[in-house]
Structure formats: C-alpha cells, structure tokens
Amino acid sequence: MVPLLGDTDPVVVHTAVHSLILLEAADAALTVVDTPGTTDPRRAGALRVLQALHTKPVVEALTQRLNAEQDSARRRGLLSALCRLYYTDGIWKGDSWGTRPDTSGPYYQTAVWEASPMIQETLRRVLKQSPTDEATFLLNEMSRHKLQDDAALSQVVAMATKDAALVPVAVNQLLRSSSLPAEGLPLLTTAAADSKTPDTVRLQAISALARADSAEGAAASLSGLPKIKDRDTRGKAAEAMLGAPKLENHHQYFENAAEKLDGGPSVWADAALLTLAGAKSGSPEARQLSQAALDKGWTDSARRVQILQAVVLTRKRSWADRVIFALKDPDTAVAAAAGEAVKALKLDPSKESGPLLEIMDPAAILAALKDTKGDAAVGQQIFLQAGCVACHTVSKDEPQRGPFLGNIADIYKRNELAEAILDPNKTIAQGFVTNFFELKDGTNQLGFVTQEGADKVVIRTVAAQEVTIPAGDIVKREKLPASLMPPGLMAKFTAKDLASLLDYLQSLAKAAHGA
Known part of the structure; x- marks a missing residue:
C-alpha cells in the first residue's frame, strides 16, 4: 500500500492515504517520513496519513523528528502535520451545529484532546526560536488550521509590525483571541483603514475592532468600510461594526464624523447613529442623543442626502415616513436620494402615505389623526414647505410676524390645532384680525x-x-371676519404629514419646557 503514495494518479494516492489511515499504519508512514531528501512524493502522502492519526505516540514521534530535523523544507511538513493534529473533531450532540455549520474545515466542530497541550508547547517553542521565514510559515499554518494561542499573541503582533506579510496572520489571530492585547490595537486600526488591505483581512480587522471599546477603532472602521469592494464582505463588516457591544460609547464620535459630510465615512457614521437611535436596549441617553443628532442633521439638505444613504445601508424601514416625504423635497439631490431609498426599502409611497387632504372630508381627516403617528423632523420640513414660516415664528429671538407658534401647543389641544390649520377662519388669534x-x-x-x-x-x-x-x-x-391665513395650505399633504406638523409644534412646546 505504501508505494501507492507515490503514484501519479491522485485518485490512487487519495485511496492509499485513506486506506492507511483506516489501518492506523503509523509505523509504515513514519518509515517513509524518515526517508532522506525532499523529492520522494511518498513523504507528503505519509504525512497526510499521520496528521489524521490522533494518538499520543504519533505526536511524540513527529515532535522527536522535528527536534532532530535541520532541513527547513522537511521541517515544514512536520509542522503542518502537528498543526492539523492539534484539534480533533468534537462529538456531535445534536444541538451545536445549528442550521449553518462551519464547513471551512479542517473540522466541523473542533475539540482539543490529550496531546493538544504537547503540540501547543512544541509550536510555541518553534515560533520563539525559529528564523523569520520558518516562523512566518508556522503562523500561516496555525491560522489555516484555526489554532489560537493567546500566550504567543504579543510575539505574533511584534513580528507583524516588522513584516507586513505577517499582518493577515496577526489580524486573524487577534480576531480569534479571547481578549485583545493593547499592542494589537494599532495593527488592527492600520489594517482596517489602509487602502492596500485586502477585503478579507479588512473584514477581520473591523470584526476584531468591534470587540474593542476604542474611538480609534471606530474611526478606522468608518474609514475602512467604504474601501471594501465586495458587497457581501462589506455587509459582514458593517454587521460587525454596527453590532459592536460598546457602540453606544462612541455616539459623540459618530455625531462629529457625520457632521463632516466627507463621503463614505460620514455616511457610515450616520448609519451608526441610526443603529443607536433604533436600539431596543442599551443606554437611553445614547439613544436619545443619537436621535437628536439625526433630527438636527435632517434640517440640512446635504445631511439629508447622507442620512438617506445611511438609511439604505441599514435598511431602516422605520424611517419610511421621512423617506417618502423627502421625495417631494425641493432639493433635487435629496429627492433623488429618497428615490433610491424607496427602491432599496421596497416602499410604496401611495400606500405608505395615504390620500391627499384635498380629497378628504375634514371630519375624516380629524378621525384619521387619532390613529396616525407623525414624525416631528418631517413636520419641521412641512413647516417650511407649506409656507408656515412666512407668517409665523417659532423662536422668541426672531422678529415676530404672525402668531407665535413656539408655545402654541400649550394653548391649544392637538385636535384644535388641526382644526385651525384646516380651517383658518374658525379661530383667529387676538391681535391678528385681518x-x-x-x-x-x-x-x-x-x-x-x-x-x-x-x-x-x-x-x-x-x-x-x-x-x-x-x-x-x-x-x-x-x-374682516376671514383670517389672513389662506385655507387649503395642507391640501397637497397627507394626514400623516399633518400629524407630523402637529408633532413638530408639540415638540416646540416641550423644548420650551426643557423636556
């Protein structure tokens, strides 16, 4: 059987390897491994046999040969076999694989066994004592076989700092580590933000940084995300960053980054704010401040474009009202961004917004308002678009024009405000008679x-x-008995739009009270 390990037909070699594994032919395989030179094709097959035999004698035999071997090429085969032998397949208990088991190999479910500590000690020693080329090879093999050794991590990071070729291996090791050493953070931030970093390595770097409570890590992630070319890889990286356990600790950084309006990083900063504002758990303060930052940003047309792009990235259907209203924005860039968001979120503006008020009976409008939730930020836009700002002020610092509306919600109930907007002649404020x-x-x-x-x-x-x-x-x-405010100002808006305008007026009163 052993001679077939050198056959020119790969199917024959494969069959011979698995036959020898079933026969547990460790001695026969070790005899081939001891054959001098590096050109015997049987040696590779023999090592394949040995790396599948999880017995302590096999590990001891390979370790002895590694200690005695001086040839770098022959040592590499022994190191690969030991790396493969570190783990074995765990026993499936029927509840650990889920619906998407890890099929990347070499094992479905890794488990250490009695010889794992011996292998780990050998690999640590080799890593510490070997020249750079062998250490590089071993690190790559450890990464390929998903071996994680936190004790050697500082050494790996130090080597990667000096040799850029080792950065992918170091990033992979940092991702798998149970905790991130302080010296690993600069390497991860550089890997995440560097334009030369491959997509897969950048994904791992951003994923590792998501575990670090670091503003530098957040900055590097924002910089790196737009540089990932592959959409699926970018999606995984975004999921890692936006799902970071300590994301809320950096809401102020995201607010500042979003205000810069510098393209991709700022869009992802708004994506982070959207995530924080919509969080169901965590700090209420971070949630409120993130929402306030978005509401403030929404008043600026350039920022509205950016937020709409972030809505697309995060698939925030909770922002459907603002997206649909933005379709009518006088700024063409905002309207175009809203159009893209409508497509991405698969929104139906006609169903989402409802009929225009001009075709509805006033009683029906008031009835609809009882069950309609608005959006104060949208209401602020409606206040501008409907022309309310021409005759009304909402700040006491502004020269008064028409009736002051900064505290109007304290004077009138919500339904009374709605009636006054729909029928301006019903109630005319004192001092504003035409x-x-x-x-x-x-x-x-x-x-x-x-x-x-x-x-x-x-x-x-x-x-x-x-x-x-x-x-x-x-x-x-x-x-005259008629108000100067013309009727029908809200005719081209919907009940949801009117609800948003009322919400905005009520928010002004709350703000005046410091609520």
Whole structure:
C-alpha cells in the first residue's frame, strides 16, 4: 500500500492515504517520513496519513523528528502535520451545529484532546526560536488550521509590525483571541483603514475592532468600510461594526464624523447613529442623543442626502415616513436620494402615505389623526414647505410676524390645532384680525396690524410683506371676519404629514419646557 503514495494518479494516492489511515499504519508512514531528501512524493502522502492519526505516540514521534530535523523544507511538513493534529473533531450532540455549520474545515466542530497541550508547547517553542521565514510559515499554518494561542499573541503582533506579510496572520489571530492585547490595537486600526488591505483581512480587522471599546477603532472602521469592494464582505463588516457591544460609547464620535459630510465615512457614521437611535436596549441617553443628532442633521439638505444613504445601508424601514416625504423635497439631490431609498426599502409611497387632504372630508381627516403617528423632523420640513414660516415664528429671538407658534401647543389641544390649520377662519388669534384699508390713491391693502401710531399704521400682508401706511392716506378701514391665513395650505399633504406638523409644534412646546 505504501508505494501507492507515490503514484501519479491522485485518485490512487487519495485511496492509499485513506486506506492507511483506516489501518492506523503509523509505523509504515513514519518509515517513509524518515526517508532522506525532499523529492520522494511518498513523504507528503505519509504525512497526510499521520496528521489524521490522533494518538499520543504519533505526536511524540513527529515532535522527536522535528527536534532532530535541520532541513527547513522537511521541517515544514512536520509542522503542518502537528498543526492539523492539534484539534480533533468534537462529538456531535445534536444541538451545536445549528442550521449553518462551519464547513471551512479542517473540522466541523473542533475539540482539543490529550496531546493538544504537547503540540501547543512544541509550536510555541518553534515560533520563539525559529528564523523569520520558518516562523512566518508556522503562523500561516496555525491560522489555516484555526489554532489560537493567546500566550504567543504579543510575539505574533511584534513580528507583524516588522513584516507586513505577517499582518493577515496577526489580524486573524487577534480576531480569534479571547481578549485583545493593547499592542494589537494599532495593527488592527492600520489594517482596517489602509487602502492596500485586502477585503478579507479588512473584514477581520473591523470584526476584531468591534470587540474593542476604542474611538480609534471606530474611526478606522468608518474609514475602512467604504474601501471594501465586495458587497457581501462589506455587509459582514458593517454587521460587525454596527453590532459592536460598546457602540453606544462612541455616539459623540459618530455625531462629529457625520457632521463632516466627507463621503463614505460620514455616511457610515450616520448609519451608526441610526443603529443607536433604533436600539431596543442599551443606554437611553445614547439613544436619545443619537436621535437628536439625526433630527438636527435632517434640517440640512446635504445631511439629508447622507442620512438617506445611511438609511439604505441599514435598511431602516422605520424611517419610511421621512423617506417618502423627502421625495417631494425641493432639493433635487435629496429627492433623488429618497428615490433610491424607496427602491432599496421596497416602499410604496401611495400606500405608505395615504390620500391627499384635498380629497378628504375634514371630519375624516380629524378621525384619521387619532390613529396616525407623525414624525416631528418631517413636520419641521412641512413647516417650511407649506409656507408656515412666512407668517409665523417659532423662536422668541426672531422678529415676530404672525402668531407665535413656539408655545402654541400649550394653548391649544392637538385636535384644535388641526382644526385651525384646516380651517383658518374658525379661530383667529387676538391681535391678528385681518384689516382692510382703502387708500386715497385708489389702492387697497389687506393685512393684520403689527404697529399702529397717530401718524402711521404698519401691517403685514398675506405675502408676508411689511407695509407702512401713512394715517392721512387712509380713506376707509374695516376688520374682516376671514383670517389672513389662506385655507387649503395642507391640501397637497397627507394626514400623516399633518400629524407630523402637529408633532413638530408639540415638540416646540416641550423644548420650551426643557423636556
């Protein structure tokens, strides 16, 4: 059987190897291993046999030969066999593989056995004493066989710092380690952010950094994610970063990074904020501050584009209302980004938003508002788009125009505010009654009085323009029952949009109370 290990037909060699394994022919295989030279094809087959025989005598025999062997090529075969023998297949108990077992090999479920400590001690010694080329080979073999030795990790990191070829191995070892040594963090951050790092290594570096409570790690991950070309690999890396146990500790960093608007890293920073804002557990403070940062960012058109891109990356369907409303954004870049988000999230704007108010009965609108949840940030956009800002202020620092709305929710109940918006003539705020002026030159002016003296009257018109009328020019003046606020301002919006506007007005009152 042994001579067949050197056959030119790989099928014959494969059959011979497995036959010798079944026969537990360790002595015959060791005889071949002891054959001088490196050209005998049977030696590779014999080592394949030995690396499958998990017995202490086999491990001892291989270790003895390794200690005595001086030829680097022959030593490598022995090292590979010992690496393979470190683990054996664990006993399947029917509950540990799940629906997606690890099929990357060499074992389905690794388990140490009685000779594992002996092998580990031998490999540590070789790693410490060997020249760089053999140590590099051994590290690659340990990585290939998924051997993790935390005790040797500092040495691995030190070697990788001096030899870039060892960085992939060191990153893999750091990923598998039970804890990250401090000296490993700089190597991981460099590997994650360096443009030359291969996708697979960058994924491992970002995954390892996800376990570190480090702002430097967060920065490197943000920098590295956009550089991953393969979509699936990028998705796994994003899952690792956004699922980091200590992600919330770095919300302030993500806020600052998102505000920079510097492309990919800032988009992923907003993705982190979206993740934190939508978290079901963890720090309430981090959740609230992340949401506040997003709401503030949403007021800026360039940031809205970025947040919409982040919504796509995180598949945040909870942001459907904002996405759909952004389709009508006057900024074409925002509208385009919203369109991409609608496609990515598979949203149906007609179903999500509902019918326009212009085709709904007022009673039906008020009834719909009882069961409709809005979004204050969307409401702020509606406040601008519907033209409310032309006649109303929400901050006491602004010059007053029409009725002040910063505390309007303290004065009127939600349904009363809705009625006043839908029918401006129903309730007219004191001091904002519409006045009609007929002037000597035959012209007319219409507006509410903002200032009145003995020699002049100052009014604000429906176009939000301030007009000064000399008292001597007034021929006729009368108060009208109709509000200067025109009806139908919300006709092209939906009940959900109106709910968002009401939410915004209520949020202003809460903010005034420091809530």
